[in-house]
Amino acid sequence: MAGLLQHSGIMMKLAALCFVTYLQVAQIAEARIRYHKWDVKYEFRSPDCYKKLVITINGMSPGPTILAQQGDTIIVEVTNSLITENLAIHWHGIRQKGTPWSDGTEAVTQCPLVPGDTFKYQFTVDRAGTYLYHGHYGMQRESGLYGSIRVSPPDGVSEPFAYDYDRSIILTDWYHKSTYEQAVELSSIPFVWVGEPQSLLIQGKGKFDCSSAPAPSGVCNASNPECSPYVLTVVPGKTYRLRVASLTALSALSFQVEGHNMTVVEADGHYVEPFVVNNLFIYSGETYSVLIKADQDPSRNYWMSTNVVSRKPETADGLAILNYYPNHPRRSPPTLPPAGPIWNNTAPRLAQSQAIKARQGFIHTPPPTSDRVIVFLNTQNTINGYVRWSVNNVSFSLPSTPYLVALRQNLHRVFNQNPPPEGYDFANYEIYTKPNNTNGTSSNAIYRLQFNTTVDIILQNANTMIENNSETHPWHLHGHDFWVLGYGKGKFDIHNDTKKYNLVNPIMKNTVPLHPYGWTALRFRADNPGAWLFHCHVEAHFYMGMGVVFAEGIEKVGKLPSAIMGCGETKGFDKP
Amino acid sequence: MAGLLQHSGIMMKLAALCFVTYLQVAQIAEARIRYHKWDVKYEFRSPDCYKKLVITINGMSPGPTILAQQGDTIIVEVTNSLITENLAIHWHGIRQKGTPWSDGTEAVTQCPLVPGDTFKYQFTVDRAGTYLYHGHYGMQRESGLYGSIRVSPPDGVSEPFAYDYDRSIILTDWYHKSTYEQAVELSSIPFVWVGEPQSLLIQGKGKFDCSSAPAPSGVCNASNPECSPYVLTVVPGKTYRLRVASLTALSALSFQVEGHNMTVVEADGHYVEPFVVNNLFIYSGETYSVLIKADQDPSRNYWMSTNVVSRKPETADGLAILNYYPNHPRRSPPTLPPAGPIWNNTAPRLAQSQAIKARQGFIHTPPPTSDRVIVFLNTQNTINGYVRWSVNNVSFSLPSTPYLVALRQNLHRVFNQNPPPEGYDFANYEIYTKPNNTNGTSSNAIYRLQFNTTVDIILQNANTMIENNSETHPWHLHGHDFWVLGYGKGKFDIHNDTKKYNLVNPIMKNTVPLHPYGWTALRFRADNPGAWLFHCHVEAHFYMGMGVVFAEGIEKVGKLPSAIMGCGETKGFDKP
Incomplete structure (x- = not known):
């Protein structure tokens, strides 16, 4: 009986070993490493017949297309050959599960890459589809620093x-x-x-x-x-x-x-x-x-x-x-x-x-309810005479030390520790008239989300500082896809509009428009440890403060690579 | 007897205390701290009626004049408000005795200051006279980032x-x-x-x-x-x-x-x-x-x-x-x-x-002989099809980690450890004809000088890659003044020209012209622990590689401030 049990134990171990070996072989066969080496620099180009400086990758703008298969690991070794200007590259639509330091969001997930330095972005593409990459420092994206990522389904899976x-x-x-x-x-x-x-x-x-x-x-x-x-x-x-x-x-x-x-x-x-x-x-x-x-x-x-x-x-x-x-x-x-x-x-x-x-x-059914609802009123404000874009009358500014490092290392001085507003004066703020928004403030405070909770975001549009004008804002969330629960006109009604949410077959996206004078309702799971930007994708609007940062599960973030440091509080030696 | 000795000892201690107190009071009275807070940014200006982006300091270009008295300590807290571009400011003519990390030479004495960061330059002005400050990163100096430093003699000393x-x-x-x-x-x-x-x-x-x-x-x-x-x-x-x-x-x-x-x-x-x-x-x-x-x-x-x-x-x-x-x-x-x-x-x-x-x-008599003579042939070269400026056919390139940090921390991988050439092919190189300099190399190797030795530098001009053309190169030495021993025409003759050196009343300078087809002979004491750039002050020439670095007494350099780090090998945490 004992011998039989022992024998059975050995057989199980052998079977387990075989299975592990099979998995490893399968992994080797399926999940490839896609290695790219990029040199980023300024060159004169005439994309519309007018010669100006363009940021190129290996001489190209748009840059090279990244082709991969679901499950592959992408490695891009980027060398900054801009002369006096820093660099960060964002992998737009890639959720960076387990690699929040590779999101390429300057001041959020990394220090910018200084000229002469090389940074290795490494991440897994875990879902087939169409994605992008682009500069995410200053307004470099619009200097031509962008390209396509195309991920095909795994072998044996067809579209x-x-x-x-x-x-x-x-x-x-x-x-x-x-x-x-x-x-x-x-x-x-x-x-x-x-x-x-x-x-x-x-x-x-x-x-x-x-x-x-x-x-x-x-x-x-x-x-x-x-x-x-x-x-x-x-x-x-x-x-x-x-x-x-x-x-x-x-x-x-x-x-x-x-x-x-x-x-x-x-x-x-x-x-x-x-x-x-x-x-x-x-x-x-x-x-x-x-x-x-x-x-x-x-x-x-x-x-x-x-x-x-x-x-x-x-x-x-x-x-x-x-x-x-x-x-x-x-x-x-x-x-x-x-x-x-x-x-x-x-x-x-x-x-x-x-x-x-x-x-x-292919429907991912959303959670039927959310744990938290945050409303983001999109407004223009003036702050000390400067024109800014804001959410809830707070215009976003970036800290000198990236949030991911500050949060992981408990560097509290680095950014405003007070929570930013969860909404605006719903009763009294008039979205159809030109506001007197001269009372805005600027802040680098962030939204801390409980890990694995469900969060609803209501984007609420309004009139700009110009009469009879409301703009379209495409909002992009890093590190997540969200369910698009609904769109509507006018001021969002928390009692009635929520009843019209599509909880049956909402599309998941990472970027969604907020239409003039309208609202857009989103839901996502705060299930990706890291610090993640959510911002208007209009380059000038984000530059003028139209964004927020969410942080979740920071204690689950692995050891940060020293390569993302070098700015703010993170200068020195990290090595033994 | 013992009592008398004891009494005498007490009196001596009292006298010593009084003297120290006197010195401290005198120091407080004489050596002031001159504190400046600068915000550096791009602004549109029309200095010659043509509107373009200019780098300003507190809204000004030229920047504010620094006024000080010999012995004062200057503190300049610089905030980089350029948007995506780094920064370093050099204090031209200030020798930075004991503060080699404040020389402001990007890639030599510090990492560049990234946007949003503040760096505190602190140094003593130990000699009355007329000095300058200016950007020392990329070609920022010529964007308007410069100003004057005027140091007056100590109280009671007249010009x-x-x-x-x-x-x-x-x-x-x-x-x-x-x-x-x-x-x-x-x-x-x-x-x-x-x-x-x-x-x-x-x-x-x-x-x-x-x-x-x-x-x-x-x-x-x-x-x-x-x-x-x-x-x-x-x-x-x-x-x-x-x-x-x-x-x-x-x-x-x-x-x-x-x-x-x-x-x-x-x-x-x-x-x-x-x-x-x-x-x-x-x-x-x-x-x-x-x-x-x-x-x-x-x-x-x-x-x-x-x-x-x-x-x-x-x-x-x-x-x-x-x-x-x-x-x-x-x-x-x-x-x-x-x-x-x-x-x-x-x-x-x-x-x-x-x-x-x-x-x-006011003559500082130079040492009568030198311990080492280095000859720098000034040439244009092509390297892989690129046009470069060189000394001794080696075009200078900057490392990703500043020399001062690399040397002090023994980071040998950071730059080429082989010594660069001490001269050129004196016998055969023809300085009056257009050379076939397509065989140049680029290197970040440096000249290591024995501490407290005397070094002679012979700057030798030559024909450029254009027929019948030799240019004027103003050479500037950081961290030192040198004696100007002589100028001459044609190829320097080590046997005869040295006899014509002015060893009686040579002027000391930090910048000296090398005239077309001529030579200029300098002598200096390698007595300032640190890493020091010596380069042609023509912005484009230095950008194209016309410079060298001297290092001396590195073991005497104090603890490096972590603020100079953040690039290359120096990202992370230095703090307890």
Whole structure:
């Protein structure tokens, strides 16, 4: 009996050993390491025919596309070859489970990378989908420091839709002033707004009208091949998965392909219950996959275009060419580019937002209730004469020592330890009129969340400091996806609007628009140990203070790499 | 007997106590702390009527003048409010005895100060004289980050010359491109040279001809009061000590005051045996005091002017007004500004260099011999297709971890541990012809000097990579003054030229020109524990590798402040 038990024990151990070995082999076979070595520097480029300094990665802007498979580990060794300027790169949509120090959020998860230094970003991509990376220091993103991340499903798992080819494009807007000049103007008294962009780029290519503004000799050259339009070549009859992302500095966009419908199938890494659109509204920080069938007259090319919505456009539409093979890729379509939707009609934008639901079979059901509700009133304020953006009349400022380090090492002096406001004066604040918001404050206080609790965020829009004006704010959450429970108009009603929440098949996203004079309701689980930024993805708005930080489960964060230190309170030697 | 001895002992102790107390009181009375708090940021300014981003200190460029008395301690708390760009400020001419970490030399004595951080520079000014401060990171100096330091003699000590008033001006040249744009062009293939400056400034004011180049609307405004000329108001009959310094990015200058001679009395903090000049040649990094007597027709104003020498000028002369009180300070002189000397005659420049001797009664006699002679051949080289400046065909590059920290903490991986060359191929290298210098190397190796030894440096000029061209290089030594033993033409002859050394009354300086096709011989004592840069003060030349580092007495350097760390190998926690 004893011998039998012993024998049985040995057999179980052998079986366990075999299983572990199998797992290890499987892991080796499936989870690869995707290693990249990047050199980041300034170079002169003419993406819209106008020559200016652009931040390139290995000579490219947009940077190289990162291709990976679910479960892979991505390692990107970044060398800062900017000359006097620091650097941080954010992996937008990647939740950084277990690697909160790799989120690339300067002052939140790391000190910036000084010139000459190399930093190793290392993280796992744990879900198939369409993601992005971009600079997250100052306003470097809009200097051209961005690119695509495309994660495919694991072997043997197929997408729930069919296509023949997979393509990625990123839409941006483009300014001719340097980010320094813009930042100085935004921080000046009197305030100088960045204004509308000079051009719209599709996958890094646009066209500025050189005759429209004086420029020093040689700066604007309409025949520069760098600003020939982006060309997407298609084979007639084939279906294309087009991954469309926006990393505009400012602009809300509509994207359309002349003569072709688009079927929306993915948003921010989650499958969407398919729906068909003529034009896709897209906000900075969002990614979508749309299916396009090359089923039109194959004897010609077609326009793809982007145009500004939500702000009165002063920028020419961005144009690219859908090239039906074997037509010449540079052959202009015989028609005028499609006119996008009018800029100031919010209804179709709200309708598209509301149309996005999780795909049947891929629904992550949200928790039915939340543990905490935080309301974020989006306002402009003046503080000591400076114009700022705020939530709940508090404009966000960044500390000298990153939150992640300060929290993990209990450096309490580093930031304001008082909790910031959970809401605003719901009863009396009037969202439809120009407020007298001269009483704002600036703070680096943060929201501490109980680990593994469920948090609801209500984004509440309002009138800006300009009469009859409310703007679109795309809010992006780091370290998490959230459920999008609902959108509405006017002031959020905690008693009635919550009843209309979609708790059945809400889409999960990481970026969501807040429409003019509207509200957007989100829910997420505070289940990712770290410090995470939640902010308006409009570059100038975040620069002007439109963001907050959530911290959760800090005690579960592993040993911080010394490479994220070097600023504020973290100078010295950490090594034995 | 024992009682008497004991009594005597007590008396001695009392006497000693009194003496110490006296010393302390005297020290309190004499050696003050001069505290400054600076905020450094970018602002739009129009120093020559053309609006561009300028680095200001507390809103000013040039920054505030530091006034102190010999023996004082200067504390400058600098906050970096540049947005994404680091910072370091060098105290030019201050030897930093005992405070080598306050020299402000990025990558040599400290990590750069990241945005949001505050750094406390603290040092003693141990000798009366005229000094400077300026940015020492990237090419920030030429963005307007500079100012004057004026140190007066101790109480009861008078200067060996008489004057009624004391004034300081700094001469600069000014570019309209940002330092980023310049740096990217300098680091490009094909190489793009920064070219001649757009204007010359006197104490931060110049005049660009707005009609000479197209600019976007509102950028160039000839009637902007910011670019009204600098005015030096004088009372007829009075004598002015004018402290003239140059911090040009590139240009060697001549400075002249219409109708007035100048008596040179001080150079780089050392008294000069007085001599009279019509025009003062001055090189970037040099300071001079000249005496000017307001003894001309008092019914009018006079021009002060600077013009480019040593390079073919393409820049209008810089103009300021010597205003005889009570004439209106803006009244233009009735005459044409004085034409400076012609640009390409080296002889008077060499003659002025040779005329500068230590003043009788203030001679520091140099050691009669040296322990080591290092020859620095100044050349251009190409390295992997990039154009670089070099000494002995080695182009200098900066490490990620500052030398001072690496040396003090024995971080050997941080820089190349092999000694760089002590000379060049004296016999075969032809200094008068265009060389085939495509075989250069780049290195961050340094010269280690035995503590308290005497070192001779021979700067040897040569032809650049352009036919029949040799440039003027002003070399600046950190942490020391050197004796200027001699200047000569052609290739230095170790056997004969050394015999002509001035060992009797050589001036001590910290910056000295190397004239075209000439040599300059220096001697200094390696008596200041630390790591010290020695480099061409032309901003673009140093950026392109024209410098070396000396290290001495590192074991005598005190505990390094953690505030200088944060880059390279020095990230983490140094604190208990």
